[in-house]
Amino acid sequence: MHVSRLLLERSVLWLVLGIAVWVQPGISLTSLTLLLGMAILLDGVIQAVHAIGNAGQKGRWAGFVGIAQGVLSFLIRHITPEQVVIYLAFWGIATGIIEVVVAIRERKQGGGTLWYGLAGLASLALGLLLLSRGRDYVSVSFGIVAIGTIAFAIVLAVLAVAAHIGEVRRSNSAVGTRA
Secondary structure (H helix, E strand, C coil), X not given: XXXXXHHHHHHHHHHHHHHHHHHXXXXXXXXXXXXXXXXXXXXXXXXXXXXXXXXXXXXXXXXXXXXXXXXXXXXXCCCCHHHHHHHHHHHHHHHHHHHHHHHHHCHHHCCCHHHHXXXXXXXXXXXXXXXXXXXXXXXXXXXXXXXXXXXXXXXXXXXXXXXXXXXXXXXXXHHHHHC
């Protein structure tokens, strides 16, 4: 599995969301909820597609959770700022736990499980931070969503680069042993 590609695609998605929220400070709660739902849904689709296309199936359950939560967001009609922060927090916690568990279970297979697990820790950290400090962020929920998703995107991008370097090294060493 090309974990670097998975992490990079997710990084771009969350960066776009963060920037979109940042440049639209007057966005309504309903619009923010729909944007978050779309991002969570797309994140789930990205993970599920990568899992289906690879024998390792990394990301399958995290993808399904993202798809389900993304679909649910389109059913939400009334939401408070605190609920928006908590909604994102629960996604981060659920996705993070699944990614860490998958990385631990598949660690013997290699193929970027360390980077996938670290991405899970980043999701989990985002979720726990938002959940623990959610009440403090209610008045600035738009800003915290923007900053949180941009920071998450940067972490995923760094992990993608690290995973890519590891994939290139494994590929080069495999070519060297065949020669």
